[in-house]
Amino acid sequence: MSTENDILFRILQTEAARGHDNKTVIGGISKIAPHWITSASSSGLDAETISKVADKLKQYSSLSLADREFMTHELVGILTSHYTSNTPENNTQAQAINDNKSSQHNVPTTSHSTDNDFCLKTPLTALVGIGPSNANKLKKLGLNNIGDALYHFPHRYIDYSSLKSIKNVRYGDEVTILAKVTQIRQRKTRGGKLSVVEADITDGTGTIVCNWFNQPWLEKQLNPGKEIQVSGRIDVYLGKKVLSSPDWESVDKQSIHTGRIVPIYHLTKGITSKTMRNWMYTIVNTIADNILDPLPKEMRTRLKLPDAKSALRCIHFPDSQNQLQDAQRRIAFSEFLILHLGMRIRKSANKKKTSHNIVIDNNWLQAAITSLPFTLTTAQIRVIDEVLHDISKSSPMSRLVQGDVGSGKTIIAAIALAAIAKNGAQAALMAPTSILAEQHYKSICSLLAGIPELNLEGNDTHCIRLLLGSTTEKERTEISKGLQDETIKILIGTHALIQDTVKFSNLALTVVDEQHRFGVEQRAALRGKGNEPHLMVMTATPIPRSLALTLYGDLDLSIIDELPPGRKPVETRVVYPTQRKDMYNFISTQIQNGGQAFLIYPLIEESDTLQVKAAVKEHKRLQSEVFSEFQVGLLHGKMKASDKYDVINNFRNGKIDILVSTTVIEVGVDIPNASIMVVENANRFGLAQLHQLRGRVGRGEQKSYCLLVAKETNELFPENNNSTNDRLKIMESTTDGFVLAEKDLQLRGPGDFLGTRQTGFSFQLANLSDMALIQLTLNEAETLLVKDPDLSMPEHSILSNVIFNNVQHYMTKRS
16 A cells, blocks of 8 residues: 555645645544544554554644644654655655645636636636536526626535444435445446446445446446545435435545535536536635625624625535524625615615605694594504605605504595695505505595595596506596696506506605505606605505514604504404314304305415416305305406406495405405405415405404314324414414514515515525514614714725615625
């Protein structure tokens, strides 16, 4: 045996190249001792030398860097002098220990040029192996340049950092084994169509078989005697433990795929995991050191956050779980902080703009409130005051009004619209569905008809108009003319409001209802119809305060935290499939007593078509087999607008007893006589959405019920039945939407009830459920802006560039 074949000698070479950091072998150099002792003994090395080397290896981890360097040379000397094949070649090899100090250890070399030639905007084709074909594949992942790739974070990790001996591995373990190939063979299976390469490997404690499918070239790469690291999951085949398709690397190379916490990236067709990791390793090591950190050093030190370049290295290739967690927290912190700062700076800038100054006559306001057919709650009066105070100022209002189901947001909008109309200006209200838009139109026409000094000509006013996708061309022409000559004061509608053909003459207020159902561009397009009009966005989905301040930090916040008096709580019950017959009998009894019922069918596998089919099928069954003595109606999103209008009208007028519907009625539909809400397959919904559906009943005098039909139990995996059905039980325990929102946030994350994709924010690692980090970054943002409102101080220059230039990634020295 020679130094060329000695695993320890080659590990010492790599250790010298790494600067003696004791990370060449997972767990430290001493971990190689048992394997090396077995190998050295079989090669004929004397016991005294083996013992001497083993003792020194045990001390290595506790030594200083200087002492490790000395010991490395000492061990190399011992090994070199005791091998019989001590040729000039071996002497040259020993000398390589010193040479390696100044060279990069064995890692994939994929750069055409030096590191200094790279910046974030460098195209990916600058890397060897990424030609036009691979570059086009990577574009499908949104990766066009080095910067895109650097911020293409792993979506998960496999921890192969635990080095195990073969005798100690168990079925199901994710392990790394350091071993020698003893035998390699290839065989055909399935009629010769599939090739399998099998390698027997041993580490002195046992032998295990590794197999790879359809990789015939491995037979030539894995020669008997080759020392390798393999990482994978232990399986069992024909009663024996095996490693199926494990990742492997030579032990004298820097570990990227084995023996470490291995990053797993999102891929596209034609790009393998190994190839992506090799590219990412090169990119991270090429560009990370050039990253300029946007966070001030004082903040990083005080909060014990790693710098940007360390975080980026460790998010891709962490050496430990602690490193990974620190990197994830640092990047999430940056994402939240930059968002908070951007929101607050935008809010501050908005206050400096000039908008329509609306005059509010307090005597008129009191008369308007007195004219309403109901008494306002204290919360409604407070929010009306906040809104009217905003629009009376010269700067544009930007306010989010949120309230629980049935809290009375429509009247807030109605008073604001009335104030605009009284001042001779124009206003627009946009709703997400034609059903809700039509309902708003009727409600606002009715409410404003009794308000003095508006001159809106009663309920049939031409000053308030409705614009939908189904509006006829003749009506559109009339509306267009009315907007231009300002005879139309208030326009209510759906997305049709933001069409290019809709032009206002004097738009002073835009109201967006159920705002989370609209995209950022749609909300901006409506506001862009005027010259800095006031903006009020409304939602019936309660949002935890800290989360609202994160996603809508550029808006002022109003909360209607009180329900109108006399509104009876809806009794909620979870119903299991075995109780369906009893549920149908209960519904029949309620309808005979004068009530009406909704039966809701959920979205199935994100398919509107399948949802509609389920509702149509059940409608036929219920009408013919279950409720033949009642009138059962059908409503879904694929129906013509006029047909939907007729169905809702017939249901409201009592011509339909039971309405089978998809979630098209989730928001805004007001049927006072409806007293039963049945939600089929309720497990598919989030708590906030179930709360919205429950809010469609309980609006009249009679007692109302919400029946949540749970899914069938799973006999094969009974442990899975509890979690979702327990979530439904929460609905039984409270009718408070804010409590349910908090629970929903904890259980399902924010996307399910906020429509986070519609907010325009795309977080890599920030988790909107992490309230502690949200609050921390809110505090840091506020403190920083008190000290430096315009981010003009030198230490905030990089942070300022990120925010004001809205750059996707941090700057580098050459970008």
